[in-house]
Amino acid sequence: MASSARSMAMSDLGDPFNPYIPPNETPEEKKRRIQREKEAKKHSEAIDRQLKAEKEEMEKTKSAKLLLLGSSESGKTTVLKQLKIIHGNGLEEERRQYARIVHLNVLTAMKALTSELESSGNSLDDPKNEEHLEKFQMLTTIKVTLNRNSLTVQAAIRDKKSDDDTASETFREHSESIQALWSDAAIRKCFEKASNIGLQDSAKYFLDHVERFAQPDYVPTDDDILQARVRTIGVTEHEFRIKGSDPEIFRIFDVGGHRSQRQYWAPYFDDVNAIIFMAAVSAFDQVLEEDSDVNRMRDSLQLFDTICNHPLFINTSIILFLNKIDILKKKIQKVKVKDYFEEYKGANDFQSVTKFFQRQFLAKNSNTEKHIYVHFTHATDTKQMRVIVASVNDIVQRMNLKASGLI
Numbered sequence: 001m002a003s004s005a006r007s008m009a010m011s012d013l014g015d016p017f018n019p020y021i022p023p024n025e026t027p028e029e030k031k032r033r034i035q036r037e038k039e040a041k042k043h044s045e046a047i048d049r050q051l052k053a054e055k056e057e058m059e060k061t062k063s064a065k066l067l068l069l070g071s072s073e074s075g076k077t078t079v080l081k082q083l084k085i086i087h088g089n090g091l092e093e094e095r096r097q098y099a100r101i102v103h104l105n106v107l108t109a110m111k112a113l114t115s116e117l118e119s120s121g122n123s124l125d126d127p128k129n130e131e132h133l134e135k136f137q138m139l140t141t142i143k144v145t146l147n148r149n150s151l152t153v154q155a156a157i158r159d160k161k162s163d164d165d166t167a168s169e170t171f172r173e174h175s176e177s178i179q180a181l182w183s184d185a186a187i188r189k190c191f192e193k194a195s196n197i198g199l200q201d202s203a204k205y206f207l208d209h210v211e212r213f214a215q216p217d218y219v220p221t222d223d224d225i226l227q228a229r230v231r232t233i234g235v236t237e238h239e240f241r242i243k244g245s246d247p248e249i250f251r252i253f254d255v256g257g258h259r260s261q262r263q264y265w266a267p268y269f270d271d272v273n274a275i276i277f278m279a280a281v282s283a284f285d286q287v288l289e290e291d292s293d294v295n296r297m298r299d300s301l302q303l304f305d306t307i308c309n310h311p312l313f314i315n316t317s318i319i320l321f322l323n324k325i326d327i328l329k330k331k332i333q334k335v336k337v338k339d340y341f342e343e344y345k346g347a348n349d350f351q352s353v354t355k356f357f358q359r360q361f362l363a364k365n366s367n368t369e370k371h372i373y374v375h376f377t378h379a380t381d382t383k384q385m386r387v388i389v390a391s392v393n394d395i396v397q398r399m400n401l402k403a404s405g406l407i
């Protein structure tokens with residue numbers, strides 16, 4: 001008897017919902033009591049759930065919603081990566097998955113160069129490199145596979161499970177040939193000449209580091225990830241908490257800028273606090289990948305016109321990032337803006353050219369009340385982006401104070 005009483009007391013101690021058991025409880029009373037306790041627990045859980053939902057809703061209304069918009073390759077996802085470095089948990093989550101994107105980027109860059117060499121009718125400078133060229137040209141047949149792979153890479157980053165390593169295997173099989181070809185003067189000539197052969201802006205960065213990327217234990221650095229290019233498909237949402245700012249939570253939406261992707265933007269146009277519109281100022285002499293009849297800069301200007309004057313964005317502030325200024329600086333030493341924009345009468349120097357493009361964008365805005373903040377950016381440079389991100393944060397906070405009537 002004594003031992004059973006003790007064992008009962010011990011089991012009571014372990015149950016917080018059962019602090020007291022009436023003595024001489026009949027089985028019927030026990031059943032009712034357990035039923036009551038179950039209901040109390042259910043009720044308390046429902047209250048917890050409601051409180052949690054209210055807290056989430058409150059945080060949502062206290063957060064700032066920002067859209068990253070712009071044409072393809074303008075640098076939207078790069079800015080997002082910088083935000084992860086500056087205000088998030090860094091790039092650890094995607095670091096390993098990026099190895100195959102880096103490998104794919106190298107393959108794609110060399111593919112564009114060898115195709116250009118072929119169509120120009122020129123031959124390699126060093127005949128010893130012929131065997132490497134032949135080996136590389138065999139890749140034509142798997143180009144489709146590589147493109148498909150770039151999409152699965154993006155899916156892999158999202159759901160973090162994919163062991164499809166075709167790109168890395170192909171890269172390692174060809175890394176020696178790529179290095180030999182990249183050192184050939186005829187290939188270098190193709191690189192210097194062509195700005196419209198499908199070469200991504202970071203092609204040189206990737207081709208210069210092939211040896212490091214080919215190491216069996218290669219893990220991408222932050223810079224490798226910032227330079228890597230994978231086209232965004234669909235729209236992705238990212239949340240950042242910036243301590244000490246008001247609001248603290250920033251919800252940032254990164255969209256795909258390719259023309260086929262723009263149809264997916266509209267559902268995200270409600271309750272937007274600010275738009276970061278990105279345009280690559282260096283792209284004035286390039287055409288769209290999706291339509292070789294359209295100049296990239298003119299496409300950006302047209303898109304900016306649509307966004308700026310969109311009925312849902314009448315009062316939405318726009319932060320305009322005129323990006324890739326590092327590439328622009330180099331490019332205008334050789335390429336004349338007036339060859340692509342006949343209306344341009346100024347000098348071909350950085351100050352005059354950037355002023356001209358800034359005016360072109362601002363002229364699209366038909367609402368004089370609307371604020372458009374302009375920044376000249378170099379999105380792959382973390383140091384510069386720290387300063388830019390801080391000033392974007394200032395703008396959003398000022399907007400917030402204004403909205404609350406405090407200023």
Ligand SMILES: Nc1nc2c(ncn2[C@@H]2O[C@H](COP(=O)(O)OP(=O)(O)OP(=O)(O)O)[C@@H](O)[C@H]2O)c(=O)[nH]1
Pocket residue numbers: 070071072073074075076077078079200201202226227228229230231232233255256257258323324325326327377378379380381
């Ligand atoms: N040199 C240089 N490269 C940049 C800069 N900004 C972005 N890039 C590179 O440009 C390429 C395209 O950048 P993304 O950020 O992927 O472009 P995106 O706007 O997200 O493109 P979509 O997803 O297709 O809409 C990447 O290889 C980046 O590393 C810049 O300011 N300077």
Ligand SMILES: [Mg+2]
Pocket residue numbers: 076077078230231232254255256257
């Ligand atoms: Mg992107």
